[in-house]
Amino acid sequence: MARTAVVMCEYAHMSTMTAPRPAPNADDLLVLLAVARDGRYTAAAARLGLNHTTVARRIDALEQALGGRVLARGAAGWVLTPLGEQALAAAEGVERAMRSLSHETAALHGVIRLSATDGFSGFIAAPAIVAVRRQHPDVSLEIVAATRRAAQHRVGVDLEVVVGRPHVQRAEAIHLADYVLGLYASRAFLERHGTPRSPAELAGAPLVYFIESMLQVDALDEARRSTRGMTDAVSSTNVYVHVDATRAGAGFGLLPAFLADPHDDLVRLFPDEVEERLPYWLVCRPEALRQPTAIAYIAALRARIAEVGDELLGRARTR
The missing domain is CATH 3.40.190.290 (D-Maltodextrin-Binding Protein; domain 2)
Structure with a gap:
């Protein structure tokens, strides 16, 4: 009986451990890049050929992967948080890497x-x-x-x-x-x-x-x-x-x-x-x-x- 209680306690402890976060998705980073440049989801969606809902979902997925907010609402649109600025640097790296693969460099x-x-x-x-x-x-x-x-x-x-x-x-x-x-x-x-x-x-x-x-x-x-x-x-x-x-x-x-x-x-x-x-x-x-x-x-x-x-x-x- 005592052994069963110990096992149950160990299981309960394991179940409360935070699951590892997924790695940021490159596409989500590029969506952040578009929002940072345009300041609005609608404008970023038009730039990327997506809809507003998809842009919002991509940003939400990126924030879950990074464990924090990357955008904050400002007086004239969305602005980057400190975490968002770090993510933006990575997004620009993705953009440069993609451009380097283009035949029209x-x-x-x-x-x-x-x-x-x-x-x-x-x-x-x-x-x-x-x-x-x-x-x-x-x-x-x-x-x-x-x-x-x-x-x-x-x-x-x-x-x-x-x-x-x-x-x-x-x-x-x-x-x-x-x-x-x-x-x-x-x-x-x-x-x-x-x-x-x-x-x-x-x-x-x-x-x-x-x-x-x-x-x-x-x-x-x-x-x-x-x-x-x-x-x-x-x-x-x-x-x-x-x-x-x-x-x-x-x-x-x-x-x-x-x-x-x-x-x-x-x-x-x-x-x-x-x-x-x-x-x-x-x-x-x-x-x-x-x-x-x-x-x-x-x-x-x-x-x-x-x-x-x-x-x-x-x-x-x-x-």
Whole structure:
């Protein structure tokens, strides 16, 4: 009887032991990779040709295999947990291994998602992807045009370009270039209202610039210091509206030189007194710097910036 009790106790102890976890599945890791890049199950499912339920099941299986959560819900979508970041590194290794077996090892494909200001998007980002696509036509670019601070959690985008030095955690920040803001007016506007002889005469004059109450970027807000005495005439969150409103004669525009200088109907005023130099910074998740498509695109951005460096700093205008 005593022997039976001992055996039963030993069996009970064995039955409470944790069963060994299954090894993570490579397919599940690739699903995690897609969710990390897209930020949403639905977008990852579309990328992979799966349905939302399958993506959720794959993530659940991966979490059971790893013994913890790999994703947490953020304000704008799913973000990686510390365990998820470790799993992501393994997922990228699986992706590289699969790519190495491809017969088209030199070809890149995929979508690059970029958040950037309007001016940068049109003048730098779009021409840069054209250069990439000449060699890799299966690479595409999605641009979210926005003038804002760098996000603390990059969900749904691979790269961000912001104005001013960002303060971010768990991200890489790289200075790309500087550009110049100058004060411009249309020739027709100056003919009607006269050309001011000094910045002091601008007090009360109509200004075209960002909506002050909605401006989230400190560097762009500080750039107003040379125009503080002026009166807002046309304000917009879009810099191309600034250019067009200034050309139409709405007032004096505080404009990027690279967007204003190509227009012969705009005159730059007081370049020595009114010139604000602002930096473009690239912010990206560390894993983005290991993606071949992102690496190729960042190289193209740098090449485009080198090509138009004089325009960015307002040095290309000859008149």
